Amino acid sequence: MPVEEEHRVVCHLDELLAARGMTLTALAEQIGVTIVNLSVLKNQRARAIRFSTLTALCDALECQPGDLFTVAG
């Protein structure tokens, strides 16, 4: 099992979805990313994100990267 690299990036996807009344499934369909990957992101298990995915998320959620990710602590 590979050693997980430590990071303090927190993803606020679930909060943004709730604020916009959008489901994960709808978001996945809209931006063309699988629900599995969005779930990985939502549950803080992602280790990296493509810029193309980040752009699509920000467009769909009408937000900026800083709204989606913050660094804790």
Next chain:
Amino acid sequence: MATPLSTRVFGATHALLIGFALLAVLRALYVPLYAWWSTPDYLEWGGRVDAHHDAAQLDVGGVGSAVRVEFEPDGTAFVTRSDFTWVDRLLAALPDALLGLIACACLLLLARLLRRIAEGRPFEGTAVRDLRILAAVVFLASVLLPWLTRAVDNRIVGDALDAGHASPHPSPLYFAWVGVAVLLFALAQAFEHGARTERDVAGLV
């Protein structure tokens, strides 16, 4: 979704390699046992020698001796001994048995690697380590087997061939096997990079 042809081919090859590994072990056991059973009263050796002889027959120690040597013009010789011990029997079988066991180990490692590839996870787990072990085993075999064969031949028939002013022709280093070992080491390095890349993209969305 139908299983891709390449996956089925790899899966079938995996099963085939397991079968060959079993055969290699059985052969390693069968050959000496058969020799022991089929020629209980004498020990036979045949091989190339390093002194050219016309066709000749020698009874080492005189007529009716327990050791007979037959030389052929093509540089081969056949030794038949009836004064052997069970240790001589075991030694005579050793190179073949060792080759069978080495072949079995290599085939099993290769089968495991192919199964991982068939399952779509080629770089997972012990793939890199398995390749390095496979390379090391092949390299060691390329050095050990010729040396062992020479040592056993000298022990079993050295004295007999001496009487005909000959000695067992030394087995050359298995250069092709050394080449295979080098290729396997290179493949292990490539797999290590693959494993590292796979770790880097794990969790990438």
